[in-house]
Amino acid sequence: MDVLIYMKLVWLTIAHAEDRIIGGAEVVPHSIPYQASLQIRSVHYCSGSLINPSWILSAAHCAKPPYLITVVLGEHSLSKSDGNEQYYKVARLILFPYYRYTTFRHDIMLLKMNKPAKQNAYINPIAIPTSDKTLPANTLCTVSGWGITAIYSYSLSDVLMAVEVPIISRYKCNRPSSYGGRVYPFMICAGYRTGGKDSCQGDSGGPLICDGVIEGIVSWGISCAHYKYPGVYTSVSKYIKWIKNKIKRF
Template identity: 55%
Template structure:
């Protein structure tokens, strides 16, 4: 009963952030099994509550608001179904967690954290890291097509996670501050559909937004889901490439 209570609390915490801000896959479809090789699931007691992205064999990146004590969580790679064991999962305990030193839990600025796995992942046909963008390249142009993936809810106002990994194509939305005014910082980017109906949602938080083959965004926050007037807000990864490299190299120069 205690384990069930903890699972329910963690799921409700993960779900609550997006209605007053977090996310899920709306308007997408189930992906081909193991086709999104960098996708990770952060779990408590084998219950998914946030997404993450493998960027090095022993490192995943996620949203800082997905933080939980390291001893309580695990990271699962090569996961497709949350309800059945498929035999290809790689399950890891957590060695260390690095939340960005300037993360603001009220504004979601600098909503990024690095998780060091207990051991390196076995890279194979189902598990591969996602490339990071170059930090000195121009920002993505507006309306660039990107893909966001996760196990989040598939209907607005639902609290039931998708049992399988899903994805949807969205577009980067320029002039993000026109939608959210002062809430948007240079460390954030918006993506969605100009017509609504496509978005990430509760349970997708921390997961990847891939544009032109690179990890450009981390699912962070928003108002409602799939609303044309309020696109999803993502941590802009290119703003943190140097920080990511610094953390990894400082922790282990040979990693």
């Protein structure tokens, strides 16, 4: 039986419909102060994370021409402004040089905003890992976004959602009954054996947070919240040197 591999973004042709985290709940407004909404013509299509006053970390498959992208920080409701939002243009977009669209290898990018964010109680960077490491299986992490709530839905959640998911070993994720070798060492799997909780379309580029550090970036998966196919994330710890080098250089 054929299965559909999802990049967890929202195509702009369907972005007017509603999408969100599956099996999660609305977060306390502004309790995730590093979460960014990437928008085109005021329409959310991907997420990102503020890791430096001037820099957003996201997924490479969320790349669009920089002049089209608006970075919105301090966002909670996509349809209502509460006065805490900040809007920035993208001055520079940097893809990891070996990114492969067909296999999701090295699905990571950096966006430099046109000016530093004004940090406050609602907008603050998240820490990146300090060393390359393998997260122990069953480590509980949190993924957040405005993505879909149900498979085959096309509706963006109006409010920011989050769900906790445990890390799954790459060995288990690569079993023949699961991803069969498609999960590489620079990727992380997270989800439940029974399924039901996951990131999905509209959540692409968003953060997977473990112990207060961004360890993963929402990347891809087969279906969403499927018991055989957990969410797959880019492992941020594999790119520490690249991230620091680009921030320092530009």
